[in-house]
C-alpha cells in the first residue's frame with residue numbers, strides 16, 4: 001500500500017489533552033512555536049496530517065496565514081474540521097504548490113521519513129522558506145533501537161498484506177499497546193496515564209505499519225543543510241531518542257552546486 005492510501009486508511013489522529021501539554025510544554029516543537037512563531041508569520045505545515053499540531057498552535061497564536069499540506073485527503077478533511085480557518089492543500093511534499101521564498105515558518109513534523117524521496121522533500125522545504133525564515137523539522141533517528149524494531153516488524157506488515165491483520169490485532173498490537181504506549185508513555189509523562197486503544201492504534205500504524213520509514217543519522221541531515229545553505233540553529237532528540245528534531249534557518253545567497 002502506498003503512503004497516500006495508507007494514511008487515508010490509517011490517519012495519524014489522536015486527541016489527548018495530556019499529549020498536548022507534553023508537545024507544547026516539553027517537546028522541541030512547543031519550544032520552537034514559542035520562540036519563533038509570531039502573529040503575522042506565514043506558516044506552512046508540510047505533512048500536516050489531521051491538523052493536530054495546527055490546532056495546538058492556533059490555540060496559542062492567532063495566525064492569519066496557516067497552510068496545511070498533506071498527501072492524504074482523509075487526513076486533510078479531519079484537519080479542516082479541527083481548524084476551519086486554515087488553508088489545506090492535497091499535494092506531495094516532493095512537489096509543493098507553493099511559491100519559492102513564501103513562508104516565514106515551515107513545520108514538517110514526523111513526515112519526511114515516510115516519504116519516497118525525503119531529500120527531494122527537504123529541498124522543497126528549503127525552496128519555499130524565506131531567507132532568514134525558520135524551519136522545524138523532525139525525523140526518525142537511525143541510532144535508536146526502534147530502527148531495528150521497524151526492520152524486524154516487516155513480518156507484521158507482510159501479515160497485513162496477506163489479509164492476516166487479525167494476528168497483529170490479537171498479538172503484536174496488544175504488546176505495543178502495553179509496553180511502548182502504556183509503560184513508555186507513562187514514564188514520559190512522569191505519571192500514570194492510560195492512552196486509549198484508538199490512539200495507540202493510530203501510533204502503532206504510524207510507527208510500525210507505515211509502508212515507508214527511513215531512519216537518519218544526525219550527520220545525514222547536517223550534510224543536507226550544509227549543501228543547501230541552511231544554518232542549524234538547534235538540534236535535539238526526543239521521545240527517548242526515537243526522534244531527531246532541528247531548527248533550521250535559510251541563509252542569504254545561493255546553495256552550493258550539487
Ligand SMILES: C[S@@+](CC[C@H](N)C(=O)[O-])C[C@H]1O[C@@H](n2cnc3c(N)ncnc32)[C@H](O)[C@@H]1O
Pocket residue numbers: 003004007012046047048049050051052053069070071072075091092093094108109110111114115116206
Ligand atoms: C506521522 S504523520 C504526521 C502528521 C503531522 N505532522 C503530526 O505531527 O500530527 C505523517 C504524515 O505525513 C504525510 N505524508 C507522507 N508522505 C507524504 C508526502 N509525500 N507528501 C505529503 N505528506 C505526506 C502522511 O499522509 C501523514 O499525514
